[in-house]
Amino acid sequence: MQAKLAIIMRGLPGSGKSFWVNNYLKQLGIEQALHVKQHGYFSTDSYFEKQGKYQFNSKMLSQYHQANLTAFINAMANNEPLVICDNTNVAKWEYMAYEAAAKSLGYQVRVVLIGEPKDYKHQELCVERNSHQVPLSQIKRMAKLFELDD
Known part of the structure; x- marks a missing residue:
């Protein structure tokens, strides 16, 4: 039996998390990739999608994080x-x-860190690439708070 x-x-x-996931899923084959996208892929961002548009609302962030965690746990409970x-x-x-x-x-459990959050060049690249127009000031603030494993 395959390990879960x-x-x-x-x-x-904008670091490339979703890009990494999509490449990882492509390696699994189309059938399994589609299955994971429907039943095993969880992103709090998806809760901010309304009629195909991303509409961030900070007041909903806590509730959406909880809903995302619940959905993630339910998927595991369903094996x-x-x-x-x-x-x-x-x-x-945030991910504990x-x-x-x-576990x-x-x-x-595999924790995958994409990019170097403390690197200024990486932060600038993230500003160019992120799909939600997160400005450099916010990226820098997040980078400053980013906890790296020692």
């Missing part, structure tokens, strides 16, 4: 073989619940 895997993405907006959390996860506490739930439900 939980992947937790980390990185600044989805692969689950992915595609959030920025700037601080360790995902990691703890995955308690028998999943291997």
Whole structure:
């Protein structure tokens, strides 16, 4: 039997987290990739999508993070073989619940950091590439708070 895997993405907006996920899923083949996208892929950003447009609302952030975590846990409770959390996860506490739930439900956990959040050139690249028009000032603020493993 194949081991169950939980992947937790980390990185600044525009770092390439979703790009990495899409490339990873392509390697699995179209059928499995589609299945994971429908049943095992979780991003708090998706809750801000309204009629195909991203509409961020800071008042809803906490509620949407909780809904995303709940959906992630429910997928594992349903024995989805692969689950992915595609959030920025700037601080360790932001993904601790995902990691703890995955481990308690028998999943291997892989935390994937994309880019170098503390590197200024990387921050500038993130500003150019992020799909939600997050400005450099906000990227810098997030980068300053970004907790790296020692």
